[in-house]
Amino acid sequence: MAKITVSLIKADVGGYPGHASVHPDLIKEGEKVLKEAKKEGLLIDFRVMGAGDDLQLLMTHNKGVDSSDIHGLAWQAFEKATKVAKNLKLYGAGQDLLSDAFSGNVRGMGPGVAEMEFTERKAEPLVAFMMDKTEPGAFNLPIFKIFGDPFNTAGLVVDPSMHAGFIFEVWDILEHKKVLMSLPEELYDLLALIGAKSRYVIKRVFPKKGGKLPVDEPVAVVSTEKLYEIAGEYVGKDDPVGLVRAQSGLPALGEVLEAFSFPHLVSGWMRGSHNGPLMPVSFKDARCTRFDGPPRVVGAGFQLSNGLLVGPVDLFDDPAYDITRQKAQEITDYIRRHGPFEPHRLPLEEMEYTTLPKVLQKLKDRFEEVE
Ligand code: 13P
Ligand code: 13P
Ligand code: MG
Ligand code: MG
DSSP states (O other), X not given: OOOEEEEEEEEOOOBBTTTTBOOHHHHHHHHHHHHHHHHTTSOSEEEEXXXXXXXXXXXXXXXXXXXXXXXXXXXXXXXXXXXXXXXXXXXXXXXXXXXXXXXXXXXXXXXXXXXXXXXXXXXXXXXXEEEXXXXXXXXXXXXXXXXXXXXXXXXXXXOTTTTTOEEEEEEETTTTEEEEEETTTTHHHHHHHHTXXXXXXXXXXXXXXXXXXXXXXXXXXXXXXXXXXXXXXXXXXXXXXXXXXXXXXXXXXXXXXXXXXXXXXXXXXXXXXXXEEOEEOOGXXXXXXXXXXXXXXXXXXXXXETTEEEEEEETTOSGGGXXXXXXXXXXXXXXXXXXXXXXXXXXXXXXXXXXXXXXXXXHGGXXXXXX
């Protein structure tokens, strides 16, 4: 059977209200465009979803990654949705479309992209994770736990088909370089990098030789676009998405989800300039309200059937995550009391807005040497 490509491409083309959620008409417009493409045979299947204020296009096809047909289709859907957003005067309509002309690939043009091509197995469980009000590095901790931490993933210890570990592809998003690292052998080296999550991000995970899966087909992928670097100025946080395959030689679905049971601190939140806990929520609760947050993650679970998307199951719509949400709310309440103080406010070099140059300019003549 031909390989399947799964592409998850997202953009904020207008918030409703403010940066809280996606207006249902944008989802309808996205569905209209993708339905046509499915009819024409470009797509095998699709789902259009909203997570926070980000419009999410999940597509399956046979075109491989970085296909100009698929990226062009996504761009067209975002442009049409932007028109709807403009008519409704939604907030920041077209925010993430940084260029007026599509040139073959949406990478570097604003939208976030997670896509992988692989041979569909006899049963192919797949989770699409969509985060709002945070950055790609927010995936480092959960992806590490899923594929590298035996206290999270029992299969690393007890399942012979994954006992050898996994290969992590890490990107230096500042220098635009990447490195492949092998776990468990390079555990401490990997953590030295990915703990610095604003710079080093896990892009993909691959299986190792001797397991059940081909070593050149990814088992997880995360979007790593950095909007502020692309635009040269602040245009909104680059809210990331990720795709994770599960079971049969890979972490079980429950091991994948277990990694989100700890609401770790991520940067983003209000004005892209604050640290806060990542709260797993259902689609219904993926509205960013309190201080435009706290940062949220939604999990949509599917089985693939010859490229058809069977699902989604709204995976965090589950009382088993109530305790995580409770903890996230306690952390929210605690860290909010810091107001403009670090570590709630991001350190200067990571701030996406700053008045500091102006303040310093104003005080320029009043600064004196300290004796
Ligand atoms: P697999 O061997 O199919 O991954 O099943 C393991 C399992 O379901 C444990 O939860
Ligand atoms: P988004 O990146 O989700 O649009 O949020 C921007 C923001 O400034 C929230 O306060
Ligand atoms: Mg927004
Ligand atoms: Mg957003």
